[in-house]
Amino acid sequence: MEFEDVIRGRRSIRRFKPEPVPQGLIQEILDEARWSPSWANTQAWSVYVVTGETLKRLRSVSKAPNASEASGGPDFRMPREWPPHLAARTKQLFDLRSAAGPGSTPAPGTTSLTDFYGAPCVLFFAVERGLASDYVLFDSGLIVQSVCLAAHDKGLGTCIMAMAVRDPDRLRELLPQAAEKQFIIGVALGYPDQEAPVNRFERPRAPFEELVIWAG
Ligand SMILES: Cc1cc2nc3c(=O)[nH]c(=O)nc-3n(C[C@H](O)[C@H](O)[C@H](O)COP(=O)(O)O)c2cc1C
Known part of the structure; x- marks a missing residue:
């Protein structure tokens, strides 16, 4: 694919x-993305690749009726208030999205968000507890963008999802290797349903x- 495309x-x-994404393809994407820049080449990030049975378990705990009450809150503060001109853009996004219809068909009593839009794979980006500075978060954004672009180049789709890490305690329960990590963001990964209006608005x-702003 041309870079501009x-x-x-x-x-x-x-x-x-x-359809599941072949493990070799996920590996290729992450192998390309690890060439992303970072502060003094620290590469403080880790990526947890969640698929199959583990993802099924994550879906079922996220959908539990008491899921939000159990949450100790996200590891990183999520923005709530925006100045009016930016708030207008979030509203515009939500209006365009809802006009296009829902994402993955939610199970009764749940939202499609907890389904990660039906993705067969979710990548969770994390850093060692206590290590996160604003610049570590900035670096994580760079690798996340690289992942999204590499995936698109290979015919796969992604959705960066802050909502995927709104309950990191559950993620740490489910992923014992991540007990000492803080979760920054999730990225849903899979083959896009190209016909769905929610993917076309x-x-x-x-x-x-x-x-x-040009200066000089
Ligand atoms: C940090 C960050 C968090 C996001 N969280 C979510 C999310 O939880 N759910 C979602 O559907 N989209 C999420 N998005 C996707 C944005 O809504 C999307 O990137 C934006 O509307 C621009 O649309 P585009 O990605 O289709 O170009 C997130 C994007 C970023 C960069």
Whole structure:
């Protein structure tokens, strides 16, 4: 794929086909993404690849009726309030998304969010407890973007999901190797359902002039 097509063609996928992603392909994506830059080449990140039975268990605990009450809250503060012009963009996104219909069909009494939009694989990005600085989070964003672009280049879809890590205590229970880690973000990964309207709605961008300030 041409680089410009990779950049412009990637979009958040919110309905996946159920087919599993071959492990070799996941490995290729992560092997490419690990060339992402980081503060002084620290590469403080780890990625947990959750599939199969483990993902099934995660889905069922996330869907438990008392799931949100049990939560001790996310490891990193999530933004709640935005200035009006940015709040208007979040509203626009939610309006466009809901007009396009739901993501993966939710089981009764649950939301499609807890299904990770039906993805057969979820990547969880984490750092050692106590290590996270703003720049470690910044670095994690770089590798996450690399993963999303590499996946798109190989015909796969992704959705970066803060909501996937809103209950990190459950993740630590489920992933004993991560007992001392803090979870930054999840990325749903799988084959996109290209026909689903939720994967096709327009996502506007701020005008170029708002982004770029020329000086000199
Ligand atoms: C840090 C971060 C967290 C996000 N969390 C979610 C999420 O929990 N659920 C979701 O559906 N999309 C989530 N997204 C996807 C954004 O909504 C999406 O990137 C944005 O609307 C732009 O659309 P695009 O990715 O299709 O270009 C997240 C994106 C980022 C960068």
